[in-house]
Amino acid sequence: MTLAAVLVLAAGTFAFRLAGPLLRDRVTIPDRTRDLLSRSATVLLVALVATSSLTRGQEFAGWSLPAGVLVGGLAAWRKAPFVVVVLLAAATTATLRYAGVR
Template identity: 35%
Template sequence: MTWVLVLVLATGTIALKVVGPTLAGGVEPPQALTRVIALLTPALLTGLVVTSTFSSGHDLVIDARAAGVGLGLVLLLIRVPLVVALIAASVVVAVVRMLT
């Protein structure tokens, strides 16, 4: 059964990824759809940021990650390079975890 799971996950994930590019490649979408596509990136990224910061399984939590992400956001808003923001955030998280 384990191999069945591996096979289903692999074929399913690849299918989800290739349907769009295969069927709709190079086609110019209508204007309303272009607006949706342009907004998909910020919408998706926001979903990834908040869930990977504030969730632990099915619980909403505020823990060390929130401190790191908060600092990261401030640094990025004042245009500090991403690599610096990443290092600062992980140091803060490691320190907070050590202290708590």
């Protein structure tokens, strides 16, 4: 990537970030649009989790990784501390892999 491209991208990023505070009082977003944006962010996050936990490259990741994500998700839903969520997910995945479950 050339220096000019990096500078253009940096200037665009800076302008985009600066636009939020400058336009905060001038632009109002309807409640319906806010709700739609909130829901779309949730759907995007779920799609990202599903893609990263079910696939590895172009193949199915096996059953141990989705099981670990499921256990971690259940622990997070039950409001377990973050460290506990990560440890439960990792322990589940490691135990299943040790048992021979791919």
